[in-house]
Amino acid sequence: MTIALSTDGLAKSFGSLAVTRQVSINVPQGGRFALIGPNGAGKTTLINLMTGLLKPDGGRILLGGEDITAAPAAARVKRGLVRTFQINTLFLNLTPLEAVTLAVCERRGIAGHAWRTVGAHRDAVDEAFAILTSLRLGHDCLRLTRELAYGQQRLLEIALALATKPRVLLLDEPAAGVPRDESAELFSAIAALPSDVTVLFIEHDMNLVFRFASRIIVLVAGGVLTEGTPQEIGADPRVREVYLGNRGHLPATGSVGGGHAHG
Amino acid sequence: MTGAVVRPLPDPHAFLARRARWSAPEILFWLSTLLPFWLFPDYLSLASQIAVWALFAISVDLILGYAGIVTLGHAVFFGIGAYTAGLLGKHGWGEPLSGLLIAATAAAAVGFLISFFVVRARHLALLMITIGIVFMAREAANALHWITGGSDGLQGIRIDPVLGRFEFDLWGTTAYGYALAVLFVAFVFCRRLVNSPFGLALQGIRENPTRMLAIGSPMRWRLQQVFTFSAGLAGLAGAVLAQTTETVSLESLGFQRSADVVIMLILGGTGRLYGGILGAVIFLVARDQLSDVNPRYWYFWIGMLLIGVVLFMRDGLLGGLSRLWDRVRGRGA
Ligand SMILES: Nc1ncnc2c1ncn2[C@@H]1O[C@H](COP(=O)(O)OP(=O)(O)OP(=O)(O)O)[C@@H](O)[C@H]1O
Ligand SMILES: [Mg+2]
Numbered sequence: 001m002t003i004a005l006s007t008d009g010l011a012k013s014f015g016s017l018a019v020t021r022q023v024s025i026n027v028p029q030g031g032r033f034a035l036i037g038p039n040g041a042g043k044t045t046l047i048n049l050m051t052g053l054l055k056p057d058g059g060r061i062l063l064g065g066e067d068i069t070a071a072p073a074a075a076r077v078k079r080g081l082v083r084t085f086q087i088n089t090l091f092l093n094l095t096p097l098e099a100v101t102l103a104v105c106e107r108r109g110i111a112g113h114a115w116r117t118v119g120a121h122r123d124a125v126d127e128a129f130a131i132l133t134s135l136r137l138g139h140d141c142l143r144l145t146r147e148l149a150y151g152q153q154r155l156l157e158i159a160l161a162l163a164t165k166p167r168v169l170l171l172d173e174p175a176a177g178v179p180r181d182e183s184a185e186l187f188s189a190i191a192a193l194p195s196d197v198t199v200l201f202i203e204h205d206m207n208l209v210f211r212f213a214s215r216i217i218v219l220v221a222g223g224v225l226t227e228g229t230p231q232e233i234g235a236d237p238r239v240r241e242v243y244l245g246n247r248g249h250l251p252a253t254g255s256v257g258g259g260h261a262h263g
Numbered sequence: 264m265t266g267a268v269v270r271p272l273p274d275p276h277a278f279l280a281r282r283a284r285w286s287a288p289e290i291l292f293w294l295s296t297l298l299p300f301w302l303f304p305d306y307l308s309l310a311s312q313i314a315v316w317a318l319f320a321i322s323v324d325l326i327l328g329y330a331g332i333v334t335l336g337h338a339v340f341f342g343i344g345a346y347t348a349g350l351l352g353k354h355g356w357g358e359p360l361s362g363l364l365i366a367a368t369a370a371a372a373v374g375f376l377i378s379f380f381v382v383r384a385r386h387l388a389l390l391m392i393t394i395g396i397v398f399m400a401r402e403a404a405n406a407l408h409w410i411t412g413g414s415d416g417l418q419g420i421r422i423d424p425v426l427g428r429f430e431f432d433l434w435g436t437t438a439y440g441y442a443l444a445v446l447f448v449a450f451v452f453c454r455r456l457v458n459s460p461f462g463l464a465l466q467g468i469r470e471n472p473t474r475m476l477a478i479g480s481p482m483r484w485r486l487q488q489v490f491t492f493s494a495g496l497a498g499l500a501g502a503v504l505a506q507t508t509e510t511v512s513l514e515s516l517g518f519q520r521s522a523d524v525v526i527m528l529i530l531g532g533t534g535r536l537y538g539g540i541l542g543a544v545i546f547l548v549a550r551d552q553l554s555d556v557n558p559r560y561w562y563f564w565i566g567m568l569l570i571g572v573v574l575f576m577r578d579g580l581l582g583g584l585s586r587l588w589d590r591v592r593g594r595g596a
Pocket of ligand 2: 043044
């Protein structure tokens with residue numbers, strides 16, 4: 001089993017607040033991992049560290065066995081480590097077509113070409129349009145991003161990530177704020193990714209976590225509390241305690257360890 | 264949402280082709296730039312000044328309107344272009360086209376060096392860096408008065424006829440034709456650039472740098488590239504001014520000039536290339552007319568216009584006009 005992404009003793013503090021405490025995880029290639037934990041546990045921070053938006057105070061990050069701790073953010077993307085954002089991070093005044101075409105052009109190394117028009121790069125446009133239609137954004141991809149419904153903007157987050165052809169995809173609450181029926185659909189699109197693509201997703205809805213994750217990592221107060229299969233996590237009293245201590249935070253609190261574990 | 268009816272998907276290629284195509288108003292606009300030759304023969308020198316400033320404003324639009332880098336120091340490159348072309352003309356290199364090329368290259372080279380600082384700063388710090396550079400450049404030009412002529416300006420520039428045929432005349436016919444031709448050629452290049460993948464990347468940087476990182480874009484390098492190109496264009500504008508007026512003053516690389524070009528661009532509208540042209544027309548025609556009435560207070564009116572535009576027309580006058588045009592066409596269709 002080859003390890004796609006791992007961290008080794010990763011640490012980060014904001015002032016006196018330790019937000020990431022000695023986090024060591026291993027995600028094998030093709031894994032479908034969920035990262036769960038209460039609000040403020042440091043989940044987003046961990047993704048920011050792995051993708052290079054934040055510099056760790058200590059520890060290492062390895063992508064496919066290579067140390068990328070010091071690599072610039074854009075270089076990590078070039079190596080296939082890609083993320084989406086919990087809070088929409090989009091080009092509001094571009095159309096989704098332009099945005100995804102830009103991402104495709106960056107991947108293909110033609111985004112520096114300044115003479116031929118975007119439309120003249122037909123392959124790139126076709127590829128972008130195919131990604132958008134596969135996420136059901138085809139009809140609205142010629143409107144400005146700022147005019148799209150929130151759920152569509154969440155899908156565009158994923159479209160932009162897919163356009164970079166990720167080998168390891170980190171999804172930060174991709175379905176946050178999306179209606180229930182649509183969020184299952186959104187996760188189906190993620191589940192349909194090629195099986196060699198490694199996925200690590202943050203999600204608060206336990207139904208989705210139990211349905212789509214093969215393994216779950218539980219982060220509490222910046223440290224890894226435990227890791228295991230959905231059944232193991234569902235049966236773990238410590239996990240139940242953490243979530244019951246945050247009553248009202250999880251829509252499906254009662255279902256932790258409940259009948260939703262499809263295993 | 265009628266689920267039963269299958270809506271056809273839009274055609275992305277047609278959409279992008281429509282974006283890049285020359286529109287009827289555009290073609291009409293460029294044809295109308297020829298009108299001053301017949302309609303306003305007394306104003307040809309004003310017209311060539313407008314062409315120079317329009318080119319300068321377009322150079323700023325590339326970095327400010329497209330890539331989102333604010334600058335109040337772009338006159339440095341305008342001035343380098345002007346002094347380079349002027350010095351060449353003064354010391355016996357009177358051939359104008361090669362003079363332009365050398366001047367633009369010099370400005371671009373300095374722009375490239377400065378771009379290393381510019382891409383490392385944002386917001387207020389960036390503004391201060393660009394202002395700092397313009398102050399330094401002006402004082403340096405003043406101190407080097409044996410080369411630049413200092414506050415007396417650079418005199419004694421001699422420029423050969425364009426293409427060996429069109430001599431710069433007193434009426435400014437050649438000057439305007441020359442400035443207009445340079446403006447148009449540079450515009451065609453810029454228009455291609457903003458419609459290219461590179462142009463898209465610039466807009467991406469303006470819209471959301473974090474997202475650019477997340478799609479793996481080498482943002483700093485792209486910014487350095489466009490900054491260098493923009494500096495070259497500003498240098499080109501300065502060179503045209505030096506060649507057509509056969510003089511260069513210290514003001515050409517001053518802070519005031521840097522601020523004026525940004526004002527023009529904001530008035531006209533950023534991020535659409537034509538905004539800079541419209542802004543230059545309004546600014547310079549207003550200055551010409553208002554300073555006849557009261558030469559000392561014409562900035563009062565510019566100030567009022569600027570506030571009005573920023574408050575009531577989000578994307579400048581051109582933004583307002585294009586919304587009007589869309590509505591008219593929307594009705595017609
Ligand atoms: N840039 C920052 N500066 C200071 N504190 C920060 C910063 N970013 C995050 N924090 C703090 O670090 C802690 C962890 O934040 P983080 O966003 O990683 O949590 P999370 O697990 O993603 O939570 P949520 O489920 O709400 O998204 C929080 O207490 C937060 O306030
Ligand atoms: Mg978070």
